[in-house]
Amino acid sequence: MMRSKVLSLVARAASNRMMSTATKLTTVEVNDKTGIATLTMNRPPVNGLNLELLQDLKSSIDEVEGNKSRGLILTSSSSTIFSAGLDILEMYKPDKDRIRAFWTQLQETWLALYGSSVPTAAAINGHSPAGGCLLATSCEYRVMVPNFTIGLNETQLGIVAPKWFMASFLSVLPQREAERALNQGRMFTTEEALKVGLIDETANSKEEAIEKCVAFIGTFAKVNPLARSLTKQQFRAADLQQLQNERQQDLEKFLFFVNQPAVQKGLGIYLEGLKKKAKKQ
Numbered sequence: 001m002m003r004s005k006v007l008s009l010v011a012r013a014a015s016n017r018m019m020s021t022a023t024k025l026t027t028v029e030v031n032d033k034t035g036i037a038t039l040t041m042n043r044p045p046v047n048g049l050n051l052e053l054l055q056d057l058k059s060s061i062d063e064v065e066g067n068k069s070r071g072l073i074l075t076s077s078s079s080t081i082f083s084a085g086l087d088i089l090e091m092y093k094p095d096k097d098r099i100r101a102f103w104t105q106l107q108e109t110w111l112a113l114y115g116s117s118v119p120t121a122a123a124i125n126g127h128s129p130a131g132g133c134l135l136a137t138s139c140e141y142r143v144m145v146p147n148f149t150i151g152l153n154e155t156q157l158g159i160v161a162p163k164w165f166m167a168s169f170l171s172v173l174p175q176r177e178a179e180r181a182l183n184q185g186r187m188f189t190t191e192e193a194l195k196v197g198l199i200d201e202t203a204n205s206k207e208e209a210i211e212k213c214v215a216f217i218g219t220f221a222k223v224n225p226l227a228r229s230l231t232k233q234q235f236r237a238a239d240l241q242q243l244q245n246e247r248q249q250d251l252e253k254f255l256f257f258v259n260q261p262a263v264q265k266g267l268g269i270y271l272e273g274l275k276k277k278a279k280k281q
Ligand SMILES: CCCCC/C=C\CCC/C=C/CC(=O)SCCNC(=O)CCNC(=O)[C@H](O)C(C)(C)COP(=O)(O)OP(=O)(O)OC[C@H]1O[C@@H](n2cnc3c(N)ncnc32)[C@H](O)[C@@H]1OP(=O)(O)O
Pocket: 045, 046, 048, 080, 081, 083, 084, 085, 086, 087, 088, 089, 127, 129, 130, 131, 132, 153, 154, 157, 159, 160, 161, 162, 253, 254, 257, 258, 271, 274, 275, 276, 277, 278, 279, 281
């Protein structure tokens, strides 16, 4: 390794504190200079959101809330995928108890991210369908690298995005645009997403995306943190409260829907298609 690279790694290690360890499917790294935490998803190959990744995401968000970070940047360790969304294997021919725990954890993780008291931004360094888009739109700001896609494609899989997925989407897009995209199950390219307002900026690399997220979080430097976070909470309170009030019904609705033979058949065909495509590559 070149000496300069070694030195830069040493310098980086000195100015960043690794808060979570490698045994987890997420890591949290706090930059000592900026005080901003970078939360990285690391579940190869596609950051499919299974029960364990959702648990780790939730505990990492809690960790950032608790360690007085100035902001949270969500990103991925993959060079081409932010997150492929929910792990379809959790929903296809599911285990009765595990699928309950899985959906309950997804609800909790969304409540924690969408309701986070710290400023949040997503550095979208790869494809971001469905649950991936849910995570990105739960943040306050999005910067995306070109040549990838983002969107809520649920209808393409024969499934329906629940109300709280729509709430995140609607916090970013105007109703008319959101409704049409959801009905179509539309995936937007980076350029299309920028045009429609689904993302805020583009960046040529993950590093640049993170820098732009840091700059966004920096815009709050002179704003009273309590006033900022209470203002954010007020904007989001109705969406958060709606899921809080309906958590049990939402779970039962999901279980009923996902266990329908037609939905299971559709998920099986979709999975098969993904596997065939992967084999061809
Ligand atoms: C009325 C009230 C209703 C109440 C509620 C009802 C319903 C519930 C709604 C549930 C909501 C669900 C939201 C979701 O998130 S569903 C998941 C949607 N995700 C996708 O459609 C993404 C599918 N994947 C892709 O498009 C691509 O994989 C990619 C992300 C673009 C990456 O492409 P590439 O790099 O080429 O990688 P491969 O395609 O080769 O994949 C590698 C490997 O990973 C497997 N895989 C990919 N995505 C998933 C996934 N989401 N879950 C599980 N597995 C996945 C893929 O099969 C390959 O596996 P093998 O290597 O084993 O072949």
